[in-house]
Structure formats: C-alpha cells, structure tokens
Amino acid sequence: MTDATPDLDFGAPDAWALGQGYRLLAGVDEAGRGAMAGPVVAAAVIVEDGVPLELVTDSKQLTPERRELAFGEVRARALCWSVGVVAADIIDRINILRASHLAMRRALEGLRLRPDFVLIDGLPPAGIAHPHRAVIGGDALSPRIGAASIVAKVTRDRIMERMHALYPGYGLAQHKGYCTPEHQRIIERLGPSPIHRRSFEPVERVRGGRLPFDDDELQRLEEGWARC
DSSP: OEEEEEESSOSOHHHHHHHTTOOSEEEEEEEOTTOSBSOEEEEEEEEOTTOOOTTOSOGGGSOHHHHHHHHHHHHHHOSEEEEEEEOHHHHHHHOHHHHHHHHHHHHHHTOSSOOSEEEEESSOOSSOOSOEEEETTHHHHOHHHHHHHHHHHHHHHHHHHHHHHHSGGGOHHHHTTOOOHHHHHHHHHHOOOTTBOTTSTTHHHHHTTOOTTOHHHHHHHHHHHHHO
C-alpha cells in the first residue's frame, strides 16, 4: 500500500499500520530543509513492536542535551537505523524538495533490513518504493517518526559543528546554518562559504545572481576566511 494523500488528522500512525498487518515498521524524517547552509539529512529508523522509546518525541521539542540522550536510546533500542545526506551543491542543482526526497530514499536504502511499511513525516515524498504513508505532524504522533527526527537532527547538528571548524567565521556551531539575523549579517560581510546554498535567500541576493565560485567570489571568500 502506498497512500499519496497526507493525513490531516491521524492520531496513531504506528497502531494503524500494525492493525493493517504490517510488523516491521520504519519511521522517516528529515532535518535542515529550511537552512541556508549545510546539507539536508534524513533518517530512517526501524523499531520492533513493543520496544519502548521513553525519551523520544518531536526533536524540535527537546533541548540539545535531551536530544543527545534520546539519540542514545534510539541507537540502543532500534532494530536498525540509517541516514541519508544531500549536500548543499546538490540542493542547488535539484531544489530542496527533491533533495529532501533523495535524502529519504538514501536513508531507506541504507537500512540493513527492509521494512514492511514506512511512516513518513509531512507531505508524500516522490520516489519511495516501499509501501508507505505520509503523516502531517508525524514526528509528534509516531514514536518511529519521532525517533527518525531525533537521529536526523542530531546527525545534522554534528555535521554543522564539524563544518564550524572548517569555516569558523560563520557561527555554524550556534545557528546550524539556519537563517538567523546574525547569520544573515555574516553572509553580507563575508559572502557565502562553500557549504552555503546559493539558491537560498539571502545567499542568492548577496551573490547577485552569479554562478557559484566565480573569480570575484573566490577572492572575497579567501579574504573573508583570512580574517576569521
């Protein structure tokens, strides 16, 4: 079964899927879709029926410290999990919607077990071969989607912290690439780094429509990094 219609009022996705006779359920969610720097990351998590996830909820409702604890719980109790990552340059080429769907497909393809059914947060993604159902607000309704949201968020945060070491002048460890006022001011002062999404505002506006990494932009980047 593949349901192309998102659920607007679907309170217990996991119980519904189990009631349909599916046993090996995966949850899928992504992180970083709205950021203007860094990759989009999706996670897929398979949890057996009856396995408790006491710390798991929508990752946006947890502090970073609680997310790390919940991430540890997911790794300890999930049957398997996987992440899919799509970098900023690919996002610029295919757009963020397609990149998010690609990250989800990569996450599912990375699982060592094939799920019977997949519960996916948000609107229906394209190109998912597994039987699946999209659930709006699913990260707060489904423990499996909630687990995937935590894995995706923690993984992406760690990537951005590593990127901060490469591009320290951009504050990536703090805002994680999202469009905060301070991040926008830094972009206007330094110009974009190699991991900024050039098709996103305000990066595109600062670039003035130029192609990525023309000679003037490379010189400005080098001068900006030298001041960091």
